[in-house]
Amino acid sequence: MSVPTISYKETLVWENPIYVDVRAPVEFVKDHIPHAINYPLFNDVERAYIGTLYHTQGKEKALLEGVSIASLKLRDMLSFFSTLKEHQVIIYCYRGGMRSESVVSLCNSIGFSFYKLYGGYKEYRHYVRDYLTEYTFIMPVFTLYGLAGSGKTRVLKNIPYSIDLEHCAGNRSSLFGSLGMPNHTQKYFESQLVQELRTIESWRYCIFEGESRKIGNCHIPHCVLNSLQNGKAIWLETPLEKRIQHIYDEYMPFIREEILLPILDKLQPTMGKAKTAYCKQLFKQGNIHELIEFLLLHHYDPEYRHSTKNISFMAHILFKDPVTTASEIDSLIEDMLSV
Structure with missing residues (x-):
């Protein structure tokens, strides 16, 4: 039967x-x-x-x-x-x-x-x-950019019209992005993304964090990637000291020698042997804040600035704290939409 x-x-x-x-x-x-x-x-x-x-x-x-x-x-x-x-x-x-x-x-x-x-x-x-093949955003899309450790994800969590792609992918979108994260499959990522997209029809706008084509092992679907890359861009400016502390707080619980050293080896083709060896030395000496600063100044910042050099930013926002900064960005966007 x-x-x-x-x-x-x-x-x-x-x-x-x-x-x-x-x-x-x-x-x-x-x-x-x-x-x-x-x-x-x-x-x-x-x-x-x-x-x-x-x-x-x-x-x-x-x-x-x-x-x-x-x-x-x-x-x-x-x-x-x-x-x-x-x-x-x-x-x-x-x-x-x-x-x-x-x-x-x-x-x-x-x-x-x-x-x-x-x-x-x-x-x-x-x-x-x-769904992902046919999806089209019906509201304005904005994209938040900023150097590593700027607090973009923390800020977006306090904006009601944001979609956290890194949460959907289970990866923070860098060589270290898998630390302490579940690292979802492509299919799981797509399921979570569709679940998010199905809830946003009534949103005034949608804001993403600026991402490349991949987050960890997950490819961002074209419908989202195209809107993200063409969204109105906002730059989040955060002092270096705060960025270092953000990264330390986020990653330090998961840093182990057997995990970190192989990741540093992957940076050698771009940083060179001498700089990679110096990073390992800083880690073994317990100079974690100095290690983070060195990686930012000699690898992540130059790479990020190069990847965003052709983007025209509608506004630059100074990071204060996640809640205050989120409120400033939301007000900025609402003012723009009301014109």
Whole structure:
């Protein structure tokens, strides 16, 4: 008997849908529907085992083994899903196949009213790709620039019309940007970005931090990159001492010798052997503030100034603190929009 099926687009009009992802954790962590709950039918080891059986002994053997493994989990599974029975629940696996269908069938056989997601995660990915291909900003776009450590991200967190691309990517967008960050996959990044874009239709404007084409391993989609690069540019000016302290506070909890030294080695082609060796010496001596200052003055600042030399800035704002500076930028933009 077929089970109730619904497309992802159809669920978007629901007030509080609950998505349950029954894929293995190794699949879920790479990407999933935002806010989905992971209740895996098979754990990572079981999934790999069943996959091996499928390729070596055929579909029937893999199916029987899958049923055998899943049957041992029925009590716990039904106990979990019973906590959701009063909600609008959509269950999905990779293709909307046997994993999600069997769970929906089982739950509905005892009185629940759950749905299977049509096409599963794969169909959801089609939605994400199409959305990013077709998306157009309908409000003015602004871009905040500033040297490393200027406090751009801190400021943007206090502006209500900002999208934090680095948060979506799980990376601070530099060689050191992965430290203390989850480093999301491209697919996860796109899912988070679509989730953000779907909420901004009523915004007065949208402001981003100036980024290159990539944040860590994530490529910024063209619809966002083009708007970001063509947005009205604002420069955030922050004294060197504050920049050094910002970077120290942000990265110091994650700095270890076995992590830092290989990163410094990657700077050698641009900084040269002597400067790279000097950076390592500063670190080993515990002169972290001096190391940060040296890296800024001899690597990051020249690189950033070169990359922004052709940008015309509509305003220069002096960093005071995140809240005050955010308020100044917001007022500046609102004044411009009201003209």
